[in-house]
Amino acid sequence: MIQDRVKELREIVPNGAMCSIDALFERPIKHMPFLQSVTKHADKLKQTGESMIISKEGGLLLKDNLEGGAKWAYEVGSQSMVCPIIVEDLPPWAYEVGSQSMVCPIIVEDLNQPRQMLVEMLCEERDLFLEIADIIRGLGLTILMGVMETRNDKIWAQFVVEANRDVTRMEIFISLVRLLEQTAKGGTEPVNAADNNTTMVHSFHQAATLPATGRSCSLL
Amino acid sequence: MYGSGNRSSILPWNSFNTLEDPFIFHGSSYYGDLFNKIIPQFPCQDHNEVQKMMNSQEIMDAKALAASKSHSEAERRRRERINNHLAKLRSLLPSTTKTDKASLLAEVIQHVKELKRQTSQIAQTNPLIPTEINELTVDYCNNEEGNFMIKASLCCEDRSDLLHDLIKTLKSLRLKTLKAEITTLGGRVRNVLFITRDQQQDDDDTWPINDNDNDNDDDQMQYCLRSIQEALKEVMEKSNGNDSGNSGSIKRQRTSNNNIHY
Numbered sequence: 001m002i003q004d005r006v007k008e009l010r011e012i013v014p015n016g017a018m019c020s021i022d023a024l025f026e027r028p029i030k031h032m033p034f035l036q037s038v039t040k041h042a043d044k045l046k047q048t049g050e051s052m053i054i055s056k057e058g059g060l061l062l063k064d065n066l067e068g069g070a071k072w073a074y075e076v077g078s079q080s081m082v083c084p085i086i087v088e089d090l091p092p093w094a095y096e097v098g099s100q101s102m103v104c105p106i107i108v109e110d111l112n113q114p115r116q117m118l119v120e121m122l123c124e125e126r127d128l129f130l131e132i133a134d135i136i137r138g139l140g141l142t143i144l145m146g147v148m149e150t151r152n153d154k155i156w157a158q159f160v161v162e163a164n165r166d167v168t169r170m171e172i173f174i175s176l177v178r179l180l181e182q183t184a185k186g187g188t189e190p191v192n193a194a195d196n197n198t199t200m201v202h203s204f205h206q207a208a209t210l211p212a213t214g215r216s217c218s219l220l
Numbered sequence: 221m222y223g224s225g226n227r228s229s230i231l232p233w234n235s236f237n238t239l240e241d242p243f244i245f246h247g248s249s250y251y252g253d254l255f256n257k258i259i260p261q262f263p264c265q266d267h268n269e270v271q272k273m274m275n276s277q278e279i280m281d282a283k284a285l286a287a288s289k290s291h292s293e294a295e296r297r298r299r300e301r302i303n304n305h306l307a308k309l310r311s312l313l314p315s316t317t318k319t320d321k322a323s324l325l326a327e328v329i330q331h332v333k334e335l336k337r338q339t340s341q342i343a344q345t346n347p348l349i350p351t352e353i354n355e356l357t358v359d360y361c362n363n364e365e366g367n368f369m370i371k372a373s374l375c376c377e378d379r380s381d382l383l384h385d386l387i388k389t390l391k392s393l394r395l396k397t398l399k400a401e402i403t404t405l406g407g408r409v410r411n412v413l414f415i416t417r418d419q420q421q422d423d424d425d426t427w428p429i430n431d432n433d434n435d436n437d438d439d440q441m442q443y444c445l446r447s448i449q450e451a452l453k454e455v456m457e458k459s460n461g462n463d464s465g466n467s468g469s470i471k472r473q474r475t476s477n478n479n480i481h482y
Binding site for chain 1: 402
């Protein structure tokens with residue numbers, strides 16, 4: 001009777017025909033929890049691919065949302081925080097949005113599941129690609145669903161992530177800015193761009209202590 | 221169990237150095253205990269001495285007994301392993317009242333079949349979900365503008381240095397990524413990468429030259445696909461290194477420059 005079951009098991013387990021009985025039994029031990037996870041959580045993995053920053057054709061979306069008021073942060077909806085990094089002097093490689101330039105905007109947004117966030121960014125740095133995903137991973141964020149592609153000659157990335165600890169989106173945002181700055185500096189970067197990256201982070205850090213003019217903006 | 225010359229693989233009768241010689245004891249061993257039991261008044265010091273004391277039949281008997289003892293030990297351990305697996309399987313089943321092994325196995329089979337049915341339906345609506353076994357496909361594709369690209373899809377256990385290894389591998393092959401889709405679920409991850417030659421890095425001609433010889437082109441292209449496939453296979457299989465048959469994966473902490481601080 002058992003032999004029949006073992007034979008059946010060999011048929012449904014991949015490569016089950018060749019292995020010993022104790023190895024054969026190890027397979028479902030490994031696969032069952034994974035398969036159960038898929039059935040439980042797969043429907044939660046939704047990615048629209050819609051961006052808050054840039055459309056598929058490469059047109060900037062954020063410029064419609066920028067208002068004269070807060071130069072350093074503003075809200076999109078009630079949950080997300082957008083921090084375009086604004087530089088007063090335009091380096092030749094930055095792109096303009098109206099009279100202000102916006103470089104490497106990053107969005108970190110809380111999602112409905114605990115510890116899950118949406119991270120979206122638009123990056124000028126062409127030498128980075130998978131490195132960005134690696135940075136995200138290194139922050140203790142599992143990439144549940146991530147997509148990265150070039151749009152309008154920049155790298156657009158959107159990650160649905162799950163943190164391995166309680167962490168605020170502000171912490172994630174600031175870490176990302178610092179790491180991107182460091183990584184970009186390490187690569188083949190034009191000198192003025194590196195300087196401007198530093199300027200960007202400085203102006204952000206300074207601005208972080210100032211209240212926004214006009215509208216209320218919750219950071220945490 | 222003994223007598224035939226073919227069994228010398230159990231006791232290498234012909235190749236003696238002091239470490240392998242069963243008659244010279246460096247610590248406790250089956251042979252040591254065995255011989256000391258058989259001939260207690262003559263603790264064995266020397267191979268030659270012992271050979272003089274026992275005739276070849278007694279030696280072969282002793283060999284066989286030792287071998288069967290170690291064999292039954294191994295058997296016992298194996299049965300223990302199997303029973304542990306069965307207990308673990310029982311704990312993984314959503315609900316089971318069966319206590320006998322045959323019914324337990326039947327329930328496991330049933331459950332796995334049902335899970336696979338459900339997940340393959342899910343996979344149809346979401347092809348990015350990772351598979352339960354490692355999977356690698358590498359093939360050519362065209363993008364919207366008709367440019368040549370390679371699409372590589374890799375499914376394996378998630379680990380913190382996986383992306384690092386992918387980056388390193390692609391760099392060594394002088395490839396760059398145009399698009400990436402990453403999906404992690406249940407501790408496994410699928411990486412779909414659209415890659416192409418990195419013009420900046422490319423000094424030699426590692427990619428097909430545009431000449432009229434179509435056969436040569438085909439060969440070169442197949443060679444490219446194969447090298448990429450082999451390199452990515454290595455990355456994928458490295459994920460198995462952590463797996464000792466447990467359902468959880470051991471997450472290694474990278475030495476991190478990425479600590480969050482203001």
